Amino acid sequence: MPIEPRKTPRQARSAATVDAILEAAAHILRESGLHALNTNAVAQRAGASIGSLYQYFPNKDSILTELIRRKRQIMLDQIRAAARDTRGKPFARAIDRLVAAGIAHQLDEPTVSLALEYAEVMLPIHEETEALKIAIITEVAGVFARHGIIDAETAARDVVALTRGMIDTAGLYGESDPASLTQRVTRAVTGYLRTAPKIKKAG
Numbered sequence: 001m002p003i004e005p006r007k008t009p010r011q012a013r014s015a016a017t018v019d020a021i022l023e024a025a026a027h028i029l030r031e032s033g034l035h036a037l038n039t040n041a042v043a044q045r046a047g048a049s050i051g052s053l054y055q056y057f058p059n060k061d062s063i064l065t066e067l068i069r070r071k072r073q074i075m076l077d078q079i080r081a082a083a084r085d086t087r088g089k090p091f092a093r094a095i096d097r098l099v100a101a102g103i104a105h106q107l108d109e110p111t112v113s114l115a116l117e118y119a120e121v122m123l124p125i126h127e128e129t130e131a132l133k134i135a136i137i138t139e140v141a142g143v144f145a146r147h148g149i150i151d152a153e154t155a156a157r158d159v160v161a162l163t164r165g166m167i168d169t170a171g172l173y174g175e176s177d178p179a180s181l182t183q184r185v186t187r188a189v190t191g192y193l194r195t196a197p198k199i200k201k202a203g
Contacts, residue, residue, distance in 0.1 A: 002058050003065040018056050020046040025063045029115040064119045072132050075105040083139045091147045099186050106167045107178045114171045136160055148199040155196050159189050
């Protein structure tokens with residue numbers, strides 16, 4: 001079953017239609033869950049004809065794929081911004097920003113996030129998933145290396161896995177308090193990094 005959009009909107013009106021379709025799909029996931037999502041329900045919620053929806057999305061899987069891609073891009077952009085903006089700042093500040101960026105995308109819309117995580121396992125986007133993991137690890141490893149962590153890539157893989165595990169578990173238990181989760185994840189990450197081998201500073 002195809003998951004790629006049929007065409008890319010090139011005018012403001014077309015882009016608005018696509019945004020409305022995606023927001024309608026997110027609303028259905030939020031209110032009724034993945035089982036309630038179908039193209040007719042999305043079109044009705046978006047106030048669009050089914051024909052208009054099919055101009056852009058051939059099926060519900062393509063809608064889910066686009067929602068996942070947009071959500072992932074926002075998360076990656078936030079992590080890249082955190083890595084960039086904390087250059088020259090204390091390590092603790094960098095960790096706080098990276099953890100906050102990783103958590104924000106999950107607890108901003110926990111019900112939608114959980115539904116999309118379930119859907120992505122069934123969609124043929126595994127190569128994209130691996131590419132995202134590599135991109136995130138690369139950003140985190142760059143921060144670790146700047147702060148003298150030896151074997152920064154391995155440390156980044158461990159920290160990303162630890163953080164993802166805690167975030168996913170929080171989602172499964174329906175947590176919606178980002179402050180509490182941020183505190184716990186930061187504590188776990190800081191504890192791990194406290195014992196990570198570091199380059200000794202001269203003098």
